Amino acid sequence: MFGYRTSEVIGQNIRLLVPPEHIDAYNEYIKQFTTGTGTPTAECELAGQRKDGTSFPAHVSTGAIRVDGALHFTDISRQRKERSELADARDQLLLAADIAELGIWSWDIASGKLHWECPHVRDLSVFP
Numbered sequence: 001m002f003g004y005r006t007s008e009v010i011g012q013n014i015r016l017l018v019p020p021e022h023i024d025a026y027n028e029y030i031k032q033f034t035t036g037t038g039t040p041t042a043e044c045e046l047a048g049q050r051k052d053g054t055s056f057p058a059h060v061s062t063g064a065i066r067v068d069g070a071l072h073f074t075d076i077s078r079q080r081k082e083r084s085e086l087a088d089a090r091d092q093l094l095l096a097a098d099i100a101e102l103g104i105w106s107w108d109i110a111s112g113k114l115h116w117e118c119p120h121v122r123d124l125s126v127f128p
Helices: 020-035 077-099 119-123
Strands: 042-049 055-062 071-075 104-108 113-117
Touching (some): 020 042
Antiparallel strands (some): 055 071
């Protein structure tokens, strides 16, 4: 993910993997573990920096155990892209339904509740 060989990062400061513009946010994240007692667990979204200098969104998660800092990084680029694509698809569906004067509905079988998103049907007073 970062483009380094293991031997290149062992013993190095972890800030090597953080883009300069995100160092302050990273330092704030880390500060909570140096001031408190107990077992640290936390997570946040920052950015990682690859060996070639490119940045990517990263989910930073600190485990619930204090063994050599135990910081874990996961690239969340794909999740962010998929979330954005899903939102775009939803927006296109709603626009198409509106243009075609179609309704969108959902039925919660457990509660028996029916939810309509159909202004044209409401205008005809078919449903309360």
